[in-house]
Amino acid sequence: MPNKAILCVDDERIVLLSLRDQISKHFGDRYRYEVAESADEAWEVIEELIEEGVRLLVIVSDWLMPRVRGDEFLVRVHGRFPDVVTVLLTGHADEVAIERARRHANLFACIAKPWSEDNLIEIIKSGLEKADD
Incomplete structure (x- = not known):
């Protein structure tokens, strides 16, 4: 089983x-x-990955989720795991939230919904290259 992971977070299955x-x-x-x-x-999931010795490389998180918005989540992730590449996926985020994630979560990219598969893959590929530096 691979020892590197990509995590996607969204309230829509x-x-x-x-x-x-x-x-x-x-x-x-x-x-x-x-x-x-x-x-x-x-x-x-992050705690389970740590316990299993799996390195989390990239998180793609939706912005508009119940309880905790994606930018808040990514800021917290960055505080604990500054090497994880963060990507915000959104159809609703305002510029303030995106800027907050850029400043405080070292946001790597923002992808608008609906996304194109090619764009998603290019961003993930670039993020993985950054994570493996």
């Missing part, structure tokens, strides 16, 4: 499965592909 399927189709068995339907669930 169909979006999560679509992201996971598109990313895994492109990168194959080189990475683990994890999904979470909330920031709380994402933290559980």
Whole structure:
């Protein structure tokens, strides 16, 4: 099993499965592909990965989620894991939230919904190159 992972976080299951399927189709068995339907669930996944000795490389997080917005989640992730590449996926985020994530979560990229698979893969590929530096 791969010891590097990509995590997708979105409160819409169909979006999560679509992201996971598109990313895994492109990168194959080189990475683990994890999904979470909330920031709380994402933290559980992150803790499990740490326990298993799996290095989290990239997080793609939706912005508009219940309880914790994606920019807040990514800021917290960056505080604990500054090497994880953060990507915000959104159809609703305002410029203030995006700027906050850029400043405080070292936001690597922002992807608008609906996204193009080619754009998603290019961003993930660039993020993985950055993470492996």
